Amino acid sequence: MTAPIPVGALAPDFVLRDQNNQEVGLAALRAQGPVLLVFFPLAFTGTCEGELGYLRDNLPQFEAAGLSIVGLSVGPPPTHxxxxxxxxxxxxxxxxxxxxxxxxxxxxxxDAERGIPNRGTFVVDADGTVVFSAMVGPGEARTEETWAAALAALTPDS
Structure with a gap:
């Protein structure tokens, strides 16, 4: 298994298409504040639905912290x-x-062997620095503690 980029690293910039086939770039998102990047293996799977469903159901908590949420996977825009x-x-x-x-x-x-991303979770601050980095492998799910730690990374005294 590979290792996620560490806290303190400069986040690689990107521009990808969203579910509406619109281009979305990290630099543009960062201009609005910190960004939560949530890599997930595949759409239409129970664990992925549960994780992104947690974010959907707790969106006000993340928005109150000033975070934009972005999910990323290898599926095409029409599937998403x-x-x-x-x-x-x-x-x-x-x-x-x-x-x-x-x-x-x-x-x-x-995960090049499987052709899908592991469950990587990153918080990128407005300057483009990774302030939270975590990954779980195939068959593992992120926990509420992962989301809490991601939010806490935005608080200087955490």
């Missing part, structure tokens, strides 16, 4: 459109489709 509409995900779901898993690889969370 159907899935995000069915699940009520109001945040961008980005297609790291081509080059396949290229952004996930830059963040150190791409």
């Amino acid at each position: 459109k159907v899935w995000s509409s069915a699940q009520g995900f109001l945040f961008p779901i980005l297609a790291d489709f081509w080059p396949h898993g290229g952004v996930a690889a830059e963040y150190g969370v791409f």
Whole structure:
């Protein structure tokens, strides 16, 4: 298993298409404040739905902290459109489709053997620095503690 980029690293910039086939770039998101990047293996899977559903259900908590949430996976925008509409995900779901898993690889969370990203979680501050970095491997799910730690990374005295 690869290692995610560490806290203190400069976050690789990217521009990918969201579920509405619109370009979304990290630099533009950072201009509005810190960003929570949530890499997930595949749409239409129970664990991924549960994790992104947690974010959907707790969106006000993340927005209150000034975070923009972005999901990233290797599926194409039309697949993400159907899935995000069915699940009520109001945040961008980005297609790291081509080059396949290229952004996930830059963040150190791409599983080349399986062709999908591991569950990488990053908080990137407005300056582009990674202030939170975590990853769990195949078959593991992020816990509420992961989300709490990501939020706490924005508080200087945490």
